[in-house]
Amino acid sequence: MATPRIIVVGGGLAGLAAVIKIAEAGGTVDLFSIVPVKRSHSVCAQGGINAAKNLKGEGDTTDKHFDDTIYGGDFLANQPPVKAMCEAAPAIIDLLDRMGVPFNRTPEGLLDFRRFGGTLYNRTAFAGATTGQQLLYALDEQVRRYESEGKVKKYEGWEFLSAVLDSKGAARGITALDLRAMELRSFPADAIIIATGGAGAIFGKSTNSVICTGSAQSALFQQGAYYANGEFIQVHPTCIPGEDKLRLMSESARGEGGRVWVPRTPGDPRPVKQIPASERFYFLEEWYPKYGNLVPRDVATRAIHKVVYQLGLGLDGQPMVYLDLTHIDRATLNRKLEGILEIYEKFVGVDPRDEPMKIFPGVHYTMGGLWVDVNQMTNIPGLFAAGECEYQYHGANRLGANSLLSCIFGGFVSGPNALRYAKGLEGPEGDGGHAAELARQAEINSKLLNNVGTENPFKLWRELGQTMTEHVTVIRFNKGLKEADEKVIELIERYKNVNLSDRSQWANTSFAFARQLKNMLELSRVIAQGALLRDESRGAHYKPDFPNRNDEKFLKTTKASFTGAVAGPRFEYEEVDTQFIKPRPRNYDAAK
Amino acid sequence: MADKKVTLEIKRQASPDDPAVWETFELDWRPGMNVITAIMDIAANPVTADGHPTTPVTYDCNCLEEICGSCAMRINGKARMACSALLDNLDQPIRLEPLSKFPLVRDLQVDRSVLFENLKAVKAWIPIDGTYDLGSGPRVFPQQQEVNYPLSNCISCTCCMEVCPQFNIDTGFVGAATIAQVKLFNNHPTGSVLKEERLRALAGDGGIQECGFAQNCVEVCPKQIPLTSAISDVSRDVILQKAKDFLRS
Numbered sequence: 044m045a046t047p048r049i050i051v052v053g054g055g056l057a058g059l060a061a062v063i064k065i066a067e068a069g070g071t072v073d074l075f076s077i078v079p080v081k082r083s084h085s086v087c088a089q090g091g092i093n094a095a096k097n098l099k100g101e102g103d104t105t106d107k108h109f110d111d112t113i114y115g116g117d118f119l120a121n122q123p124p125v126k127a128m129c130e131a132a133p134a135i136i137d138l139l140d141r142m143g144v145p146f147n148r149t150p151e152g153l154l155d156f157r158r159f160g161g162t163l164y165n166r167t168a169f170a171g172a173t174t175g176q177q178l179l180y181a182l183d184e185q186v187r188r189y190e191s192e193g194k195v196k197k198y199e200g201w202e203f204l205s206a207v208l209d210s211k212g213a214a215r216g217i218t219a220l221d222l223r224a225m226e227l228r229s230f231p232a233d234a235i236i237i238a239t240g241g242a243g244a245i246f247g248k249s250t251n252s253v254i255c256t257g258s259a260q261s262a263l264f265q266q267g268a269y270y271a272n273g274e275f276i277q278v279h280p281t282c283i284p285g286e287d288k289l290r291l292m293s294e295s296a297r298g299e300g301g302r303v304w305v306p307r308t309p310g311d312p313r314p315v316k317q318i319p320a321s322e323r324f325y326f327l328e329e330w331y332p333k334y335g336n337l338v339p340r341d342v343a344t345r346a347i348h349k350v351v352y353q354l355g356l357g358l359d360g361q362p363m364v365y366l367d368l369t370h371i372d373r374a375t376l377n378r379k380l381e382g383i384l385e386i387y388e389k390f391v392g393v394d395p396r397d398e399p400m401k402i403f404p405g406v407h408y409t410m411g412g413l414w415v416d417v418n419q420m421t422n423i424p425g426l427f428a429a430g431e432c433e434y435q436y437h438g439a440n441r442l443g444a445n446s447l448l449s450c451i452f453g454g455f456v457s458g459p460n461a462l463r464y465a466k467g468l469e470g471p472e473g474d475g476g477h478a479a480e481l482a483r484q485a486e487i488n489s490k491l492l493n494n495v496g497t498e499n500p501f502k503l504w505r506e507l508g509q510t511m512t513e514h515v516t517v518i519r520f521n522k523g524l525k526e527a528d529e530k531v532i533e534l535i536e537r538y539k540n541v542n543l544s545d546r547s548q549w550a551n552t553s554f555a556f557a558r559q560l561k562n563m564l565e566l567s568r569v570i571a572q573g574a575l576l577r578d579e580s581r582g583a584h585y586k587p588d589f590p591n592r593n594d595e596k597f598l599k600t601t602k603a604s605f606t607g608a609v610a611g612p613r614f615e616y617e618e619v620d621t622q623f624i625k626p627r628p629r630n631y632d633a634a635k
Numbered sequence: 636m637a638d639k640k641v642t643l644e645i646k647r648q649a650s651p652d653d654p655a656v657w658e659t660f661e662l663d664w665r666p667g668m669n670v671i672t673a674i675m676d677i678a679a680n681p682v683t684a685d686g687h688p689t690t691p692v693t694y695d696c697n698c699l700e701e702i703c704g705s706c707a708m709r710i711n712g713k714a715r716m717a718c719s720a721l722l723d724n725l726d727q728p729i730r731l732e733p734l735s736k737f738p739l740v741r742d743l744q745v746d747r748s749v750l751f752e753n754l755k756a757v758k759a760w761i762p763i764d765g766t767y768d769l770g771s772g773p774r775v776f777p778q779q780q781e782v783n784y785p786l787s788n789c790i791s792c793t794c795c796m797e798v799c800p801q802f803n804i805d806t807g808f809v810g811a812a813t814i815a816q817v818k819l820f821n822n823h824p825t826g827s828v829l830k831e832e833r834l835r836a837l838a839g840d841g842g843i844q845e846c847g848f849a850q851n852c853v854e855v856c857p858k859q860i861p862l863t864s865a866i867s868d869v870s871r872d873v874i875l876q877k878a879k880d881f882l883r884s
Binding site: 063064067078079081082083084086087134137138140141142143145146147148149150151152153154170171173176177180181184185187188190191199223252253254285286287288290291378382386389390392455499501502505544545547549550551552553556 | 649650665666667668669671672675678679680681688689690691693695696697698699700701702703704705718719721740741742744748751754755758759760761762763765766768769770771772773774775776777780781783784787788790791820823825826
């Protein structure tokens with residue numbers, strides 16, 4: 044048969060990793076991305092990538108990495124794929140090194156490693172504090188090489204709208220929108236890999252990039268794909284609050300010795316540097332003596348919330364605490380953290396080498412995502428998913444520096460599996476569903492473009508973000524979760540009355556955004572209702588009314604499917620594969 | 636403070652074939668606003684200062700923390716990233732225009748794909764044997780990493796090309812960003828295997844000799860990449876390569 048044709052949607056680390064594997068194996072790829080792939084959200088990752096290379100003589104092993112990851116995720120992840128990822132990690136670092144990633148080095152010229160949250164080992168390879176950028180560029184360069192050889196065709200500036208499904212429900216291609224000419228087209232493929240990242244935009248302001256709306260995942264969910272563990276959303280403890288977004292202040296700041304504190308006296312009037320050590324409350328170090336400032340993110344985030352909202356110790360009464368690097372010498376800071384210190388300096392106007400940073404938690408990572416099997420295939424045959432848009436590596440909470448790893452590993456697994464699937468595929472009946480799907484999309488587009496109403500889509504989105512952030516992030520109550528779901532139902536209703544201020548057919552950003560918004564609204568219900576149904580506390584999901592983990596009832600993967608009914612998604616639960624490590628209580632007060 | 640306003644003047648153009656017009660917007664000021672926040676506020680209420688309904692502004696942006704390279708535009712006449720342009724540091728009215736050296740798409744959005752084509756032309760990649768497990772990469776000492784890392788920070792924003800007097804259709808000059816990438820990949824032990832090809836790609840028309848050493852590039856670079864020293868280093872290598880090729884022929 045002819046060379047299989049694979050479509051990859053998304054040009055971040057996971058998508059590019061998949062593309063490279065397929066092109067290397069002789070396949071051809073059509074690569075779709077909203078932005079030029081070099082501008083994908085992976086560039087924002089800062090601190091590093093984990094691999095138990097054990098180059099510091101600490102006796103680190105891939106088994107320990109595996110255990111830290113499962114324990115950090117509060118035992119919700121299926122264990123076999125996580126084990127495989129941790130075992131593959133050292134070779135992935137070697138490969139990235141060979142691709143020219145300018146990792147930081149030891150004096151002997153070897154890779155340097157630093158500490159990160161949720162582990163006691165120096166396991167994190169890093170390139171300054173812009174590791175994601177450097178990794179993305181390395182893969183982007185390899186893909187550009189394949190592009191120049193004709194093995195990859197890029198469709199940059201195209202937005203994925205839906206999968207094309209044949210009469211048996213298998214994926215046979217996609218429909219996509221050219222964001223300049225506003226042209227709708229369908230593209231045939233034998234297999235499709237979705238690598239479209241997280242869904243932070245559902246919460247309005249987050250650390251995510253503007254394109255991280257979850258729109259593609261939601262569209263597929265509405266076409267019949269399962270969405271798993273949607274209720275698990277990571278709130279990163281250290282972000283710079285902003286008007287347009289929350290800018291991440293990497294965990295590597297704490298990995299390099301940064302300390303989190305507040306003055307013991309609320310509203311202490313002294314200049315920050317004149318507050319003596321005895322009157323500073325280093326609450327993470329006091330409460331978690333073994334891991335200190337490097338407890339996992341969910342633990343640190345709840346601690347900051349407690350200090351601010353329960354103890355009333357936020358800086359000047361504001362929801363902020365100090366992240367302090369001023370005890371570390373400037374040369375070390377510049378060598379290891381310059382990228383993030385520059386961000387703080389540019390956006391806040393204060394040099395964090397001189398003054399402690401003021402930070403607060405912000406929505407950061409989507410642990411849940413499209414349900415996939417061990418081959419990264421969703422329940423829709425021929426439709427694969429990799430990276431943050433799928434659910435399988437991080438359980439109830441992701442450890443820092445495991446995201447870059449899971450993206451590359453997931454891409455590397457999905458690429459060859461998609462190719463294998465495509466090679467065994469028989470031709471579709473008729474046109475494989477292309478004409479019908481194109482017609483369905485054309486109708487949605489024409490209806491939206493001609494809709495006469497009064498609701499501004501950007502304002503609806505702000506309301507969605509406010510309600511989701513208030514009720515569905517750090518602390519969750521069933522009453523609030525119900526309120527959030529009702530609000531989303533209201534917004535879905537008001538969306539019918541949406542009014543585009545722009546009806547043109549050229550580079551119409553309002554139109555593209557309004558389509559994303561509808562998908563965000565549908566996915567919000569998966570998140571809010573999934574949280575409502577899970578009456579326990581596990582990882583990032585915390586309910587004061589149900590403060591303990593309940594393995595008997597909830598050591599299960601949540602699987603949501605779309606119904607189209609007002610009641611919302613249908614939920615079912617799947618056993619978690621815990622064949623290697625027996626679940627045990629998760630407690631960071633002491634060593635494991 | 637509640638009624639403090641900010642005024643923006645934005646150059647609008649519905650498509651490459653439409654005429655450009657200026658629109659003025661008056662927005663409510665909030666602390667910490669940047670240019671992106673202002674454009675987002677306009678999208679939520681697309682009405683000009685004199686009360687005329689208009690369309691949300693089309694522009695490129697993504698990460699909003701000056702690492703993706705998307706949101707380059709001319710702000711009060713200067714090429715820079717919109718996300719890191721804080722309104723309190725700008726003279727009002729704040730004038731927003733698209734970059735002028737690239738084909739216009741709409742409003743503040745331009746087509747900068749020429750840079751990615753240039754990177755292809757100079758083979759800006761490491762030619763690895765494959766992605767299977769071949770052990771660790773070559774040793775790199777910290778001193779060398781500290782030279783390469785800043786070059787690898789280029790976010791492809793094209794500000795250096797916008798401000799370069801030599802970057803235009805007549806010269807076909809590749810621009811500083813691409814030249815710095817040539818230095819980066821030639822510096823790498825494995826990447827250097829393609830060094831001669833890269834230098835030859837910069838030897839002809841539109842190559843490195845088009846540079847007029849105006850040094851605007853290094854001043855405008857938001858990542859403080861040592862562009863002029865990269866240009867001098869690569870320029871010297873190109874001359875040596877030309878001499879070698881001449882003697883060989």
